[in-house]
Amino acid sequence: MAVTATQKLFRNKNVLYGMILFSFFILAFIVSFFWTPFAYNEVFDGMALQAMGGKFILGTDDLGRDLLSRLMVGAQFSLGIGLIVGGIAVVIGAGLGLFAAFYGKRVDQILNQSMNALQAMPSLLLALFVVAILGPSVTNTIISVTLVSIPTMFRLVRSQAQVEMAKEYIQSAKALGASDARIMLRHLLPNCITPILVQSAVCCSEAILNTAALGFLGLGIPAPYPEWGTMLADSKNLMETAPHLMWIPGLCLLLLILSTQLISDGLRDHLS
Amino acid sequence: MAIVRGLFKVIGYFLFISLMSFSIIRLIPGDPVLNIIGERGASPERIAEITKNLGLDKPLPIQFLKFSANALVGDFGESTVSKQPVISEFKVLWPATVELAFVALLWSSLVGLALGMLAAVKRNSFWDYGAVSLSTLGFAMPIFWWGLIVIFFFSVKLGIFPVSGRIDVMFDVPYKTGFYFLDTLLSGQWDAFVSACKYVILPAFVLGTVPLALIVRVSRASIIDVAEEDYVRTARSKGLPYKQILFKHIFKNALPQILTSIGLAMGQLLTGAILTETLFSWPGMGRWIIKSIEARDYPVVQAGVFYSMLIIIIVNWVTDESVKIVSPKMRDSQRGG
Numbered sequence: 001m002a003v004t005a006t007q008k009l010f011r012n013k014n015v016l017y018g019m020i021l022f023s024f025f026i027l028a029f030i031v032s033f034f035w036t037p038f039a040y041n042e043v044f045d046g047m048a049l050q051a052m053g054g055k056f057i058l059g060t061d062d063l064g065r066d067l068l069s070r071l072m073v074g075a076q077f078s079l080g081i082g083l084i085v086g087g088i089a090v091v092i093g094a095g096l097g098l099f100a101a102f103y104g105k106r107v108d109q110i111l112n113q114s115m116n117a118l119q120a121m122p123s124l125l126l127a128l129f130v131v132a133i134l135g136p137s138v139t140n141t142i143i144s145v146t147l148v149s150i151p152t153m154f155r156l157v158r159s160q161a162q163v164e165m166a167k168e169y170i171q172s173a174k175a176l177g178a179s180d181a182r183i184m185l186r187h188l189l190p191n192c193i194t195p196i197l198v199q200s201a202v203c204c205s206e207a208i209l210n211t212a213a214l215g216f217l218g219l220g221i222p223a224p225y226p227e228w229g230t231m232l233a234d235s236k237n238l239m240e241t242a243p244h245l246m247w248i249p250g251l252c253l254l255l256l257i258l259s260t261q262l263i264s265d266g267l268r269d270h271l272s
Numbered sequence: 273m274a275i276v277r278g279l280f281k282v283i284g285y286f287l288f289i290s291l292m293s294f295s296i297i298r299l300i301p302g303d304p305v306l307n308i309i310g311e312r313g314a315s316p317e318r319i320a321e322i323t324k325n326l327g328l329d330k331p332l333p334i335q336f337l338k339f340s341a342n343a344l345v346g347d348f349g350e351s352t353v354s355k356q357p358v359i360s361e362f363k364v365l366w367p368a369t370v371e372l373a374f375v376a377l378l379w380s381s382l383v384g385l386a387l388g389m390l391a392a393v394k395r396n397s398f399w400d401y402g403a404v405s406l407s408t409l410g411f412a413m414p415i416f417w418w419g420l421i422v423i424f425f426f427s428v429k430l431g432i433f434p435v436s437g438r439i440d441v442m443f444d445v446p447y448k449t450g451f452y453f454l455d456t457l458l459s460g461q462w463d464a465f466v467s468a469c470k471y472v473i474l475p476a477f478v479l480g481t482v483p484l485a486l487i488v489r490v491s492r493a494s495i496i497d498v499a500e501e502d503y504v505r506t507a508r509s510k511g512l513p514y515k516q517i518l519f520k521h522i523f524k525n526a527l528p529q530i531l532t533s534i535g536l537a538m539g540q541l542l543t544g545a546i547l548t549e550t551l552f553s554w555p556g557m558g559r560w561i562i563k564s565i566e567a568r569d570y571p572v573v574q575a576g577v578f579y580s581m582l583i584i585i586i587v588n589w590v591t592d593e594s595v596k597i598v599s600p601k602m603r604d605s606q607r608g609g
């Protein structure tokens with residue numbers, strides 16, 4: 001049963017290509033914790049701005065650090081933050097959405113209005129708003145891009161859960177004396193799983209993009225860490241002498257975002 | 273009654289955005305004043321001065337009322353870096369952002385509409401697949417990387433367009449409106465106008481690609497939707513020429529949705545402007561906000577947040593109203609309810 005469902009899912013071209021691309025990054029992400037060609041911060045004297053090929057497969061940056069190692073460790077930030085944010089958005093955003101739909105009235109009003117308030121700013125501006133208050137750091141980057149992703153998740157889950165709330169099975173569960181938590185987790189949640197799955201992939205890709213954008217603006221993951229957006233910002237002045245520093249991190253970022261978007265698009269088609 | 277309700281709404285919006293921008297300094301963990309001037313070199317006089325300048329020496333509700341009243345007349349205090357009134361910096365910078373966003377929106381709407389229409393009309397053709405893949409790629413493309421690529425080809429390799437700034441330094445444009453397109457023409461400097469155009473092309477091209485993806489997708493989808501309606505079939509069976517059906521029946525009915533997407537695109541433009549302006553050293557609001565966050569210049573951050581949110585609210589309102597104008601359905605449902 002499960003096998004056929006998976007097979008069906010992968011018959012969707014978007015999901016298939018997205019998954020192939022994504023698993024490539026996941027592999028690099030996992031491997032980077034145990035092994036990289038060189039240490040990501042190791043400076044090789046006289047080896048600055050090496051082109052691709054040779055001892056350093058993807059070349060070196062302006063300080064003589066191996067680009068491939070830095071990219072792999074950079075995946076820990078881009079992909080890692082994407083996954084963390086996707087997860088938190090599910091727990092908090094979807095949780096609050098179910099909560100709002102279940103209790104309705106005042107609870108719903110207050111939650112809905114505060115989410116509206118968060119959404120009044122475009123995502124990057126809201127992330128910048130948080131960084132302006134807390135200052136740039138790894139934790140604060142995660143906090144800011146998470147905060148950005150919660151309202152959309154909340155809205156989608158809330159509207160789906162509201163539709164479900166009006167159905168008879170919820171009424172009968174209530175009549176049978178099921179507890180609030182049981183109704184929310186056992187009845188409401190499984191019936192809202194489609195928007196939650198699709199949106200968690202969307203949240204993941206937005207988080208990756210926003211993390212990189214913050215890094216590019218110099219307000220994201222701070223200096224010694226290799227983050228793709230920061231690497232791109234540094235490559236601007238070296239474009240003439242070392243264009244690979246611009247092409248490769250950017251391509252990684254594009255492909256990673258593209259893969260998550262293909263997965264979310266495919267899931268949406270497949271599940272609806 | 274409608275006027276009173278509208279007035280309440282405006283006051284509510286105003287209080288909300290002023291609360292958001294007010295809260296920035298107050299939410300900083302620890303002592304905001306020490307945070308701004310740094311732990312070292314903080315003489316008691318300097319601390320007192322900054323505390324007073326930021327209005328932190330009074331109880332919170334009074335602080336907020338004072339802040340809102342000042343914000344209403346555009347007084348956000350002095351920049352802690354340049355010592356200039358924040359509003360006078362803003363006056364020079366906002367036209368730069370609007371000019372950039374306008375050019376970006378203009379080309380992306382025109383091209384986006386044309387591509388979306390072409391894709392919808394020639395469904396499942398080469399053009400359709402091309403437009404759809406282009407828009408998928410556009411959604412995934414990090415705009416700052418796209419900007420780097422564009423700079424790489426057009427400035428570094430071909431040397432056609434300048435990389436940074438709004439106009440060539442040799443031109444001295446007298447300040448009238450702040451919009452270089454207007455100011456250069458008003459002062460009769462044709463060469464300066466041409467230079468301003470040259471400088472805006474690359475950043476506007478880069479900035480416009482973000483909304484382009486959205487506009488292509490929405491206009492294609494909404495035209496396909498409308499084309500399946502009964503009245504379109506009727507018009508076809510009457511034997512009307514296809515061009516007439518496309519423009520008079522389909523396009524007119526798809527327009528509200530397309531306009532809404534252009535309104536949404538404006539929000540993206542503002543976000544995109546922050547990145548594009550930083551990349552191209554474009555002296556606008558986006559770069560101003562980033563610089564002020566880096567320098568912990570909180571009065572400027574507050575003003576930046578306040579005005580960006582103000583712009584978004586105005587844009588949303590204009591979008592809603594223009595959708596109502598082109599769509600009788602929306603207009604009547606409003607009147608009825």
